[in-house]
Structure formats: C-alpha cells, structure tokens
Amino acid sequence: MATSSPADACILRTEQLGRTVRGKVLLEDVSFDLRPGEIFAVVGPSGSGKSSLLRLLNRLDEPTSGTVYLDGADYRQIEPRELRRKLGLVTQRPYLFPGTVERNLQFGPAQWGEVMPPEEVAGLLARVGLKDYQQRNVANLSGGEAQRVSVARTLANSPLLLLLDEPTSALDDASKLGIESLIEKIVREQKLTCILVTHDKAQALRMADRALVLENGRMKRIGPAAEVLHA
Amino acid sequence: MLKLFFSNQLYLGLAQAGVAALLAMLVALLARRRGIHFEVETATAMVRGLVQILAVGSILMLLLKGPRWSSGLLLTAMIVAAGATSSRRAREMPDAFRISTVAIALGAGSMIAFMTWLGVIDTAITSLVPVGSMLIANAMNTNGLALNRFRADVLAHVGEIETALALGARSDDSVSPYVQASFEASLIPAIDSLRSLGIVWIPGLMAGMLLSGARPVYAAIYQFVVLAMIFAASGLTSLVSTLLIRGRIFSPAQQLLLQPGR
Numbered sequence: 001m002a003t004s005s006p007a008d009a010c011i012l013r014t015e016q017l018g019r020t021v022r023g024k025v026l027l028e029d030v031s032f033d034l035r036p037g038e039i040f041a042v043v044g045p046s047g048s049g050k051s052s053l054l055r056l057l058n059r060l061d062e063p064t065s066g067t068v069y070l071d072g073a074d075y076r077q078i079e080p081r082e083l084r085r086k087l088g089l090v091t092q093r094p095y096l097f098p099g100t101v102e103r104n105l106q107f108g109p110a111q112w113g114e115v116m117p118p119e120e121v122a123g124l125l126a127r128v129g130l131k132d133y134q135q136r137n138v139a140n141l142s143g144g145e146a147q148r149v150s151v152a153r154t155l156a157n158s159p160l161l162l163l164l165d166e167p168t169s170a171l172d173d174a175s176k177l178g179i180e181s182l183i184e185k186i187v188r189e190q191k192l193t194c195i196l197v198t199h200d201k202a203q204a205l206r207m208a209d210r211a212l213v214l215e216n217g218r219m220k221r222i223g224p225a226a227e228v229l230h231a
Numbered sequence: 232m233l234k235l236f237f238s239n240q241l242y243l244g245l246a247q248a249g250v251a252a253l254l255a256m257l258v259a260l261l262a263r264r265r266g267i268h269f270e271v272e273t274a275t276a277m278v279r280g281l282v283q284i285l286a287v288g289s290i291l292m293l294l295l296k297g298p299r300w301s302s303g304l305l306l307t308a309m310i311v312a313a314g315a316t317s318s319r320r321a322r323e324m325p326d327a328f329r330i331s332t333v334a335i336a337l338g339a340g341s342m343i344a345f346m347t348w349l350g351v352i353d354t355a356i357t358s359l360v361p362v363g364s365m366l367i368a369n370a371m372n373t374n375g376l377a378l379n380r381f382r383a384d385v386l387a388h389v390g391e392i393e394t395a396l397a398l399g400a401r402s403d404d405s406v407s408p409y410v411q412a413s414f415e416a417s418l419i420p421a422i423d424s425l426r427s428l429g430i431v432w433i434p435g436l437m438a439g440m441l442l443s444g445a446r447p448v449y450a451a452i453y454q455f456v457v458l459a460m461i462f463a464a465s466g467l468t469s470l471v472s473t474l475l476i477r478g479r480i481f482s483p484a485q486q487l488l489l490q491p492g493r
Contacts, residue, residue: 060393084398084399088397095390095393111398111404
C-alpha cells in the first residue's frame with residue numbers, strides 16, 4: 001500500500017536512508033527532497049558513498065535503514081522493475097550489450113514487450129548527436145559515443161528521473177564537455193529531474209541547481225549548488 | 232618394469248599408484264614454477280581418491296553378499312558426496328550444496344532409475360553400482376564445471392547484469408547469456424567423449440567386458456549406451472543446476488547478490 005509523503009511537492013524524497021554492510025557504514029542518515037525538473041548534484045570524494053546512494057535509489061542494493069518515497073509512495077511497495085524503469089540509471093562505464101546500437105536502444109522497451117520503431121530509434125540517436133548510428137556495432141564506438149548510446153538507451157525507457165553516476169569520469173575532456181552539454185540540454189528540454197553524482201565540483205557547479213556534499217557516507221552540506229560548493 | 236620388483240599384486244598395485252601419483256605431483260610442481268599453485272589440492276585429492284576407492288572397493292566386496300536394495304543406499308550416498316564435492320567449485324554461491332545434490336539426483340539418479348527399470352542396467356550390485364557411479368561421477372564433474380563457469384561469468388559481468396536490471400530486465404533474463412554459456416561449456420567433455428569414442432579412447436568398461444568374455448560387438452554397443460546415458464545424465468544435471476542457481480543469486484527485490492568481494 002502506498003504511503004503518503006508529507007512533502008507532496010517533491011518527486012522523490014529519501015528519509016534517513018542508510019546502508020551498512022558487515023559493520024561497515026556505506027551511507028548513513030541521508031535525507032533530502034528532489035523537486036521536479038531540477039538537477040541535483042551529489043558531490044564528494046571517492047568512497048564518500050555517492051555511488052552507494054544511487055544504487056540504493058535504483059534499488060540495486062537494499063537499504064538497511066530508512067527508505068525512499070517516489071511520488072509519495074514508499075519505493076519498497078513498487079515492483080523493482082517498474083521502479084527501475086522510472087529511475088533511469090546511466091553508469092560511469094557504458095556497459096553496452098553486444099550487437100548494434102539499435103538493439104541497445106530497443107532493449108529497455110523490449111522488457112515490457114514493446115517494440116521501439118526504427119524511426120523512434122533514429123530520432124533518439126539524432127538527439128544525442130549520433131545520427132545514422134543505428135546499425136553500427138557497439139564494439140566499434142569511441143568512449144564518448146558509447147556513453148551517448150548509454151544515455152539514449154536510458155532515455156528510450158522514458159524515465160521520470162535520471163540517475164547519472166559519474167557519466168563523464170571515464171572520458172577525455174572533449175567528450176566530457178560534449179556529454180555534459182548533451183545531458184543538460186536533454187534534461188532541460190524534457191523537464192526531467194536528475195541526480196548527478198560527481199567528484200568534480202566544477203562540473204556540479206556548471207550543471208546543478210542544488211547540491212549535496214557527502215563525506216564518509218554522511219551528509220555534510222545541502223543547498224543551492226553555488227552556496228554549498230563554494231563553502 | 233615394476234613387475235620385476237614386485238611379485239605380490241597388492242604391492243605391485245601400490246607401486247603403480249605411487250608412480251602415477253608422482254607424475255601427477257610433478258605436473259603440479261611444474262605448474263608451481265609458473266606461479267600456478269594447486270600442488271596442495273592435487274596431493275589432497277589424490278590421497279583422498281585412493282583412500283575412497285579402497286574403502287568403496289571393500290564395501291563392494293561386502294555388498295556383493297548383501298541384499299540388492301543396498302546398492303540403492305550406496306548410490307544415494309554417492310549422490311550426496313558428489314553434491315558436496317562439486318558444490319566446492321561454487322564457493323560464495325548460495326545453496327550450492329543443496330542445488331548440486333538435487334541436480335545430480337535428478338540428472339544421474341533419475342537416469343539410473345529409468346534405465347534400470349528398462350533393464351538396460353542390470354540390477355545386480357556388480358553392474359548397478361559401477362555403472363551408476365559412472366553416471367554420478369560424470370554428472371558431478373559437469374555440475375562442478377557448470378557452477379564454476381556460471382560464477383566466473385557472473386562475477387566478470389556484474390556491470391552488464393546490473394545495467395540490464397536497471398533497464399527493467401527480469402533477473403532471470405539478465406543472466407540468461409551466462410546460464411547458456413555455462414550449460415554449453417559444462418557439456419564439452421561429455422560431447423568430446425562421445426565424439427572420440429573408439430577413435431581416441433576405448434573406455435575401461437568395454438575393455439573389462441572384452442576381458443570377461445563378452446562379444447566385442449555387444450561390448451561396443453553397451454559402451455555407447457553407457458556414454459549416451461552419461462551424456463543425458465550430465466546434460467540434465469547441468470540444466471537443473473544452472474536453472475536453480477540462477478534464481479539464488481538474486482534477492483527477492485531482484486538485486487544481484489553475487490558480487491566481487493562480497
């Protein structure tokens with residue numbers, strides 16, 4: 001049964017979210033609201049719990065304390081596959097499935113028995129700057145191209161929220177700026193809500209409306225990106 | 232050569248075992264020079280194997296005088312032991328022992344029961360136990376290979392599996408390429424045995440039948456029957472174990488539990 005959240009205006013809310021594995025605290029007492037249409041950066045050094053937070057939000061791992069509310073409903077009441085479709089995850093390394101770019105884009109909708117028509121695939125690829133890439137084999141893509149395919153593949157599932165886990169950290173500077181502006185353009189155009197995990201404060205400042213700083217799995221600061229990241 | 236030094240059959244057998252074990256240890260020591268350490272495992276497995284086969288030989292001698300149902304008891308014990316042995320190849324996998332034992336029981340056990348009922352395997356202890364043990368041993372090897380390969384593949388493809396889950400794939404679908412690869416890889420030895428039968432090797436059972444006076448054509452056909460049974464038992468075992476283990480590496484919320492370092 002869905003539980004109502006007091007903060008109905010927010011699209012997602014975490015409440016004292018935490019995960020401890022064999023006595024080791026990965027994340028503790030993380031609470032924040034996410035407003036529709038905003039880009040929310042989660043910043044912190046390596047091992048601060050940023051990726052653990054995204055894995056909990058996508059429910060790839062189970063929280064050992066607290067929970068997450070999505071549109072006011074406790075996310076443990078939502079079927080995991082449905083939840084993951086709503087919270088589209090783009091990982092640091094684009095794990096593309098063997099075969100063509102088209103097949104990768106069609107993968108998500110196919111999980112629900114939907115066939116993504118070729119013209120929709122072509123349109124989505126054009127939006128991520130990969131016009132006419134449908135029949136390319138993913139084995140022959142550059143790092144930047146592969147990450148663009150990964151973004152398009154996530155978007156093909158029409159998510160409510162985008163969870164970006166260091167999407168540019170494995171790329172060179174040119175590709176990094178390209179992906180960064182692409183994500184920002186898509187998020188703003190489609191009025192998507194987005195959580196961007198990054199260790200790069202400058203990137204968070206360029207892209208995010210608000211930011212959360214994590215240290216050793218705990219919340220250090222939260223607020224408008226410029227205030228929090230310049231503190 | 233050894234016969235020149237040993238006239239007593241028992242001593243001769245022990246000397247032969249010693250030479251064979253020495254050669255196996257030499258290979259393990261050669262591997263050690265290349266940084267591959269399995270000398271302890273090799274030595275332990277050889278000592279264990281020798282003790283076990285001597286023990287089973289002694290039990291068989293006793294059983295020959297016992298009732299026929301006692302062979303069922305022995306084969307059941309063999310299935311449990313095979314489940315324990317092959318589950319060790321699947322460390323960190325939840326329920327590996329139970330799954331291995333169930334898979335071997337369904338794969339080898341059902342094949343033994345069915346073929347005995349058909350009369351292909353004689354109910355005499357001297358026939359049922361050796362043929363049954365061949366099926367169980369091969370099912371055990373296949374099961375170990377399947378689980379080992381599945382574990383290695385899953386650990387090597389955690390990123391791909393979780394990407395599929397994140398895109399909404401069912402947990403079973405997210406690992407299906409690795410289930411298929413494990414099944415195929417585990418059956419390579421059984422397929423190669425069938426393919427090379429009579430060309431590369433003449434199995435011991437056929438040699439034994441020839442020595443005991445069976446007609447060569449019947450001995451050859453029966454050997455094929457045994458290998459085909461081994462293939463069927465191994466295939467069924469591998470199918471059951473990979474399908475069962477597939478469900479155990481995920482939580483009820485479809486989270487991948489088998490992760491490196493966890």
